[in-house]
Amino acid sequence: MSDKDSSVVLPANEVVSNSIVARFDGEVNSDTREGYEGYIVNANMLPEVASVLKDELGYDYLSSVTGVDYIDEDHIEVVYHADQTTGGKGINIKVQLDRENPVVPTLVPIYPGADFQEREVFDMYGVHFDGHPNLRRILMWDGFHGYPLRKDWQEAYYEEDVKPFDSRWPGGDFKRSEADNPYGKNVNYPPGFDINNWAPETDDSLYESLQKTTSNGKSLHTDSIVVNIGPQHPSTHGVFRMVVALDGETITDLQPVMGYLHRNHEKIGERNTFLQNMPYTDRLDYLCSMSNNFGYALAVEKLMGVDVPERAQYIRVLMAELTRISNHMWAIGFLLNDLGAFQTPALYAIRARELILDVFEATAGSRMMCNYMRFGGLARDFPDKLRGEDTVQFITDLVENRLPKAIDELDHFLTENEIVRSRCIGVGVLPPEKAIAYSAGGPLLRASGVSYDLRTADSYGIYDRFDFDVCTRSNGDVYDRYLIRVDEMRESTRICQQVMRDIPGEGEIFSGKPQYNVRVPAGESYGRVENPKGELGYYVVSTGKTNPYRYHVRAPSFVNLTVLGELCKGHKVADAVVILGSIDIVLGEVDR
Amino acid sequence: MNNELSNPDIPVPSELQSAVTITSLDKIYNWGRRSSIWPMVFGLACCAIEMICTAASRFDIARFGMEVFRATPRQADLMIVSGTVTKKMVPQIVRLFNQMPEPKYVMAMGACASGGGPFKEGYNVVSGIDKFVPVDVYVPGCPPTPQALLHGLIKLQEKIDGQSLKSVRWYGQETSEAVPVPVLGPDLFDPRQHALLAQQAGQVKENSESVEE
Numbered sequence: 001m002s003d004k005d006s007s008v009v010l011p012a013n014e015v016v017s018n019s020i021v022a023r024f025d026g027e028v029n030s031d032t033r034e035g036y037e038g039y040i041v042n043a044n045m046l047p048e049v050a051s052v053l054k055d056e057l058g059y060d061y062l063s064s065v066t067g068v069d070y071i072d073e074d075h076i077e078v079v080y081h082a083d084q085t086t087g088g089k090g091i092n093i094k095v096q097l098d099r100e101n102p103v104v105p106t107l108v109p110i111y112p113g114a115d116f117q118e119r120e121v122f123d124m125y126g127v128h129f130d131g132h133p134n135l136r137r138i139l140m141w142d143g144f145h146g147y148p149l150r151k152d153w154q155e156a157y158y159e160e161d162v163k164p165f166d167s168r169w170p171g172g173d174f175k176r177s178e179a180d181n182p183y184g185k186n187v188n189y190p191p192g193f194d195i196n197n198w199a200p201e202t203d204d205s206l207y208e209s210l211q212k213t214t215s216n217g218k219s220l221h222t223d224s225i226v227v228n229i230g231p232q233h234p235s236t237h238g239v240f241r242m243v244v245a246l247d248g249e250t251i252t253d254l255q256p257v258m259g260y261l262h263r264n265h266e267k268i269g270e271r272n273t274f275l276q277n278m279p280y281t282d283r284l285d286y287l288c289s290m291s292n293n294f295g296y297a298l299a300v301e302k303l304m305g306v307d308v309p310e311r312a313q314y315i316r317v318l319m320a321e322l323t324r325i326s327n328h329m330w331a332i333g334f335l336l337n338d339l340g341a342f343q344t345p346a347l348y349a350i351r352a353r354e355l356i357l358d359v360f361e362a363t364a365g366s367r368m369m370c371n372y373m374r375f376g377g378l379a380r381d382f383p384d385k386l387r388g389e390d391t392v393q394f395i396t397d398l399v400e401n402r403l404p405k406a407i408d409e410l411d412h413f414l415t416e417n418e419i420v421r422s423r424c425i426g427v428g429v430l431p432p433e434k435a436i437a438y439s440a441g442g443p444l445l446r447a448s449g450v451s452y453d454l455r456t457a458d459s460y461g462i463y464d465r466f467d468f469d470v471c472t473r474s475n476g477d478v479y480d481r482y483l484i485r486v487d488e489m490r491e492s493t494r495i496c497q498q499v500m501r502d503i504p505g506e507g508e509i510f511s512g513k514p515q516y517n518v519r520v521p522a523g524e525s526y527g528r529v530e531n532p533k534g535e536l537g538y539y540v541v542s543t544g545k546t547n548p549y550r551y552h553v554r555a556p557s558f559v560n561l562t563v564l565g566e567l568c569k570g571h572k573v574a575d576a577v578v579i580l581g582s583i584d585i586v587l588g589e590v591d592r
Numbered sequence: 593m594n595n596e597l598s599n600p601d602i603p604v605p606s607e608l609q610s611a612v613t614i615t616s617l618d619k620i621y622n623w624g625r626r627s628s629i630w631p632m633v634f635g636l637a638c639c640a641i642e643m644i645c646t647a648a649s650r651f652d653i654a655r656f657g658m659e660v661f662r663a664t665p666r667q668a669d670l671m672i673v674s675g676t677v678t679k680k681m682v683p684q685i686v687r688l689f690n691q692m693p694e695p696k697y698v699m700a701m702g703a704c705a706s707g708g709g710p711f712k713e714g715y716n717v718v719s720g721i722d723k724f725v726p727v728d729v730y731v732p733g734c735p736p737t738p739q740a741l742l743h744g745l746i747k748l749q750e751k752i753d754g755q756s757l758k759s760v761r762w763y764g765q766e767t768s769e770a771v772p773v774p775v776l777g778p779d780l781f782d783p784r785q786h787a788l789l790a791q792q793a794g795q796v797k798e799n800s801e802s803v804e805e
């Protein structure tokens with residue numbers, strides 16, 4: 001399969017390299033390091049190169065922006081991944097910056113979707129994006145000391161650069177990290193920090209940055225006020241905060257504030273061994289642990305060059321599609337919660353989801369945190385029995401009868417419901433050009449009419465063997481985002497049915513012998529899957545050791561939020577909650 | 593009436609047994625409280641999903657009188673800390689805890705809330721909510737299954753059963769103190785450690801001076 005792919009893609013790559021390498025003579029070079037691909041661009045030429053990529057070569061979708069700290073070579077690299085929404089392999093370009101004073105022009109004017117991701121790189125590496133409209137920390141708070149993902153920055157509980165730590169290995173001893181900390185807590189303060197001459201940060205600058213008045217002239221005078229929704233609010237789907245400027249009841253500006261669940265996946269991930277990261281991926285988008293595993297496994301498999309046995313391939317697809325159904329069930333149930341249909345639709349949705357969780361629990365051992373995939377296969381095969389029935393029988397019945405029925409039921413109750421229609425139609429409209437520009441992904445993008453789905457656009461696993469449609473809708477409002485999820489669940493059941501029909505009854509589920517510690521050849525790799533919420537990408541850099549040098553997660557929920565402020569402007573404050581619900585975020589993934 | 597309430601030492605005539613129960617004040621006070629624990633709508637991370645599932649039809653928390661999730665801390669009896677406590681979030685959690693009226697209980701649900709869990713070493717993670725507020729019940733798991741959460745709630749009911757009006761802190765003499773709200777600075781700063789922090793900074797300064805000498 002991969003042979004076929006490369007023969008299609010190579011010419012396109014040549015076109016790109018010819019046009020940008022030749023055009024920007026000396027400013028753009030192919031990345032020739034062993035195991036790397038893409039182009040290295042001179043920092044000051046970046047906007048020009050990006051414009052050419054976008055306007056002339058059709059790379060209209062900036063999927064990921066991240067940084068890597070190559071401390072030994074004394075530079076920080078900012079890595080951009082761009083795609084064509086017409087499909088095909090993506091391209092990556094890099095700029096290399098001085099560690100002492102890293103400055104690079106912002107790409108926000110060209111790709112507005114770079115906004116939050118550039119802020120994240122600023123937050124984590126201290127890279128200054130020249131011209132960025134709102135360059136503030138995004139995951140940590142303003143005033144936090146240091147740039148945590150730099151290789152020379154150490155956390156309070158620092159022991160060694162990489163695991164397994166000598167203090168626990170090989171004896172399996174445990175120790176409490178608190179014992180070594182002077183404060184008995186997970187804190188350390190920069191030297192010279194004087195508690196008596198110091199004032200905590202305030203949110204004043206954030207509040208001042210909001211646009212307070214609407215421009216449309218009106219006779220009635222209304223006060224302009226700023227309201228904080230969250231971080232503890234029942235409708236924010238977790239610990240998420242929206243700072244809303246209101247004119248009367250109308251939103252004039254909205255700033256998402258996040259990081260309340262920033263759990264430092266990436267820092268921990270770079271200390272972990274490759275395999276130790278697998279259970280951590282479960283906890284990114286904790287509703288979709290199976291497909292999170294899938295993406296990470298793909299990224300590392302690409303580096304290792306291992307094959308996945310047939311049967312495992314089928315089971316992977318089955319699990320990923322069941323995950324999609326369970327995620328969309330949840331999303332729809334809680335969207336209705338936000339609409340005011342408190343709990344009842346959610347209960348129906350959860351009931352359907354429980355059926356899928358039974359499959360996960362029986363196969364992987366856990367309802368939510370499946371930790372199921374391995375580099376080169378799966379952790380275990382189906383059990384013989386599931387809830388007292390034959391497993392294959394159970395799953396077949398599930399995907400042929402029970403889930404389609406549950407989807408129909410939801411559809412039947414909600415789609416024509418008058419209140420749902422009047423609250424959703426025409427609310428939060430996202431035009432297709434804007435959706436692409438803001439790097440919106442998944443159902444958010446497809447509801448706007450852009451037929452972009454990685455399962456077909458850059459097919460992975462064995463998705464090319466199945467017959468399914470990439471659903472699109474055309475209005476891009478909340479209602480279409482609801483409908484598209486119903487459509488996608490139907491397509492997913494179709495895929496699952498084909499899996500159950502075609503799956504080889506016997507066979508290996510893991511290639512090679514299971515290893516605790518895998519050595520991964522040096523190089524970079526970007527593995528991605530179409531998660532229920534959009535493109536989930538893992539950018540992994542290996543230096544040939546047992547731990548990833550860089551482990552970055554391009555999280556769909558995080559990037560999808562970039563457009564939230566735009567979507568909400570001009571709507572009533574109650575609609576903001578609904579629009580947020582229709583984007584479908586999970587904070588574990590937004591904040592990581 | 594409910595025979596879990598009645599005191600077997602004081603017999604009630606059989607014709608009155610359907611209408612009369614003789615019990616102690618403690619017992620009926622606790623019985624009322626343990627059968628209507630109202631948790632706060634408060635989800636932090638992955639564990640919150642299992643908390644929601646516990647409240648849904650399959651596991652049905654309503655069997656224990658706890659289905660009334662309240663969105664405001666002022667109406668809640670129980671705070672289920674369901675997920676990773678981060679430094680950025682902990683000021684809000686402490687403030688919410690302070691806003692809850694007595695009697696109030698805290699449950700640490702899952703490994704993260706109990707001790708930092710898989711993310712303990714992270715630079716933005718608090719090693720368990722008990723570093724800041726007192727915890728009544730710890731529920732292990734990552735995430736705890738709904739059954740485990742229910743077990744934790746039953747344990748909390750047992751704790752309530754064991755309390756007495758004579759000794760509970762909210763009827764005691766001294767007023768209960770609010771927990772000082774932590775502050776975000778260069779790192780998370782607990783006002784209770786002010787003196788320690790000032791002293792440590794002093795030490796650092798002395799050290800650097802002695803190096804210069």
Ligand code: SF4
Nearest residue numbers: 638675702703704734
């Ligand atoms: S204990 Fe596990 S499931 Fe619960 S919040 Fe922590 S990581 Fe998530």
